[in-house]
Amino acid sequence: MPIGIIESLDHEARGITRLEGKTVFVDSALPGETVEYASFRRKPSYELAHLVSVLRPSTARVEPRCPHFGVCGGCAMQHMEPSAQVAAKQRVLEDSLWHIGRVRPDSILPPIHGEPWGYRHRARLAVRKLAQKGGVLIGFHEWRSSYIADIQSCAILPPHVSALLMPLRDLIASLSIAERVPQLDFAVGERCTALLLRILEPLKAKDEQLLRDFADRHNVVFYLQPKGPDTAYRFYPLPGPRLSYTLPEFDLELDFRPTDFTQVNHAVNRVLMRRALRLLDPRPVERIADMFCGLGNFTLPIARSGASVVGIEGSETLVKRGRESALSNGLAEFVEFGLANLFECSEASLAALGHFDKMLIDPPREGALELVRAIGPDGPRRIVYVSCNPATLARDAAVLVTSKGYRFVAAGAVNMFPHTSHVESIAVFERV
Structure with a gap:
């Protein structure tokens, strides 16, 4: 069986090694390890392989806590020390930004992470x-x-x-x-x-x-x-x-239904909220857009600053519940919720919403390509982008930097899902 040295992890937490010019993805292998593996799928440019044995283990390798790890598909990284997981996800983010978008931020934000066990709400x-x-x-x-x-x-x-x-x-x-x-x-x-x-x-x-x-x-x-x-x-x-769920720092409580999208990791969501608001820096005189606003997870905290906020969402049901949450939290005068399909956004439809001083974008995995393409010359001077997919963030960042005249100020990883390969991140852009 072939032996390889693992160079890094890919976006599915598989170890990457090389064999005669081909990339080999090895399940459960960690960077720096020397491993023996067996390929189960061969393609002209890559192979997929199972880990057979670890000949030289990484210092980040640990014993998985869960007895079902390796069989259950709920986790992919329990064999990796939690802080090393965070570092690996930061590298996935940076690699995606460069290899997909050909962009690099001016600075890297400290990663956001929290308790690695019992977090999934x-x-x-x-x-x-x-x-x-x-x-x-x-x-x-x-x-x-x-x-x-x-x-x-x-x-x-x-x-x-x-x-x-x-x-x-x-x-x-x-x-x-x-x-x-x-x-x-x-x-x-x-x-x-x-x-x-x-x-x-x-x-x-x-x-x-x-x-x-x-x-x-x-x-x-x-x-x-x-x-x-x-x-x-x-x-x-x-x-x-x-x-x-509550956001105590902003004195907010938002009702939701089990079928609604909400962040699974309450503790990390609160830290992410704090950072997003610090980067956005909302002021009472500003008009701010929250795109893909959902229930108002970011909309209502922004409104607590006294800024005028417009939350845009594609679901009529979520728009209705967002309005109810604004009312119950005493923020109705600061918040306007609107219904729009942001996946079919155009420069004209975005301009029809009026001028925004700043914008927060929090899209699903598909990203916000049409939205960022629609930003015109009078677009917001600052954009904070919260992403759940480094690949689509990289693609959209390339549009903002190369086509829309924004400077890529900073970006950092968010470990919303410890022990999984899922990478969330936050990025900030400013008009040059």
């Missing part, structure tokens, strides 16, 4: 009844597989949620529609923990009572989703505690 878990075994599996999918990992606990979930995995198996197995429950979402809020069951058939009266008893026993709130995300509704208890 939202997740979607697959559910499957095993007819031949008479039981139910609940968990993430196995690594590169459609099978569900047989996990009894999960170290990245909050401990009280991890402790519910086995009781939930028993609960769903006892339902008359156990074979028609394909997924379970959970969301941990400030005041309650919500469990959302996707059900493909209506519950019977006995099933409903089982859910009520479970909710009372484990102090959770059940939501049911019979069809698409818009059909999700609160089942029990009614009435009950609010599902919300």
Whole structure:
């Protein structure tokens, strides 16, 4: 079997080595290691390989905490010391900016990171009844597989949620529609923990009572989703505690539903919020845009500065909830929420929103290409870009720098998802 020295990690946390001019991606190998590997897929310019043995380990290699690591696909980096994970993600960000966008920031921001365990306050878990075994599996999918990992606990979930995995198996197995429950979402809020069951058939009266008893026993709130995300509704208890998260530094509490997008890592989100606001530096006399604003995660903190804020979002439901949050937090006079498809943005449609002194952009993985292309000569003098995909950030940064006359001031990694290969980041641009 071939032996290689690992040079770096790619964006999926695979080790990179070379063999006769070809790039070889080795699962679970770490930079600096000498490893033996076996290729399982060969292409003309690259190979994919499994790690066979580590001949010379990295000082960053550690024993994974979770007994399911290597089978469960929920994590990819538990074998790497947490601070080394952060450094690797920073390198992925910098490499993406240069190799994809041919841009480099003037300075690198210190990476944002937090507690590496028990951080995941939202997740979607697959559910499957095993007819031949008479039981139910609940968990993430196995690594590169459609099978569900047989996990009894999960170290990245909050401990009280991890402790519910086995009781939930028993609960769903006892339902008359156990074979028609394909997924379970959970969301941990400030005041309650919500469990959302996707059900493909209506519950019977006995099933409903089982859910009520479970909710009372484990102090959770059940939501049911019979069809698409818009059909999700609160089942029990009614009435009950609010599902919300707080931003104490800005004296804010935002309600959300289990199907809404919210940041999974509450502690890191608060640090990210603080940095974004410091970089944006909103002033009371300014008019600021928050693009892809969602529920108002950035919109409302910006409004706390006294600036006039316009939050733009493509979902009518989220726009409505953003307005409700602004009202409940006493910020309605500072905030305007608007509905627009920013993936089909043009210079004319952006100009129709009026002049903005500054702009915050927080797009999904697809990035904000049409939006940055639409920025005209009277565009904002400062842009803070929060990204969940280094590749699309690099692409959009290239447009801002080479076509729109912005200086790439700074960028840094955000470890929102410890032990995974997911890289979030924040960048700031200013007009030259």
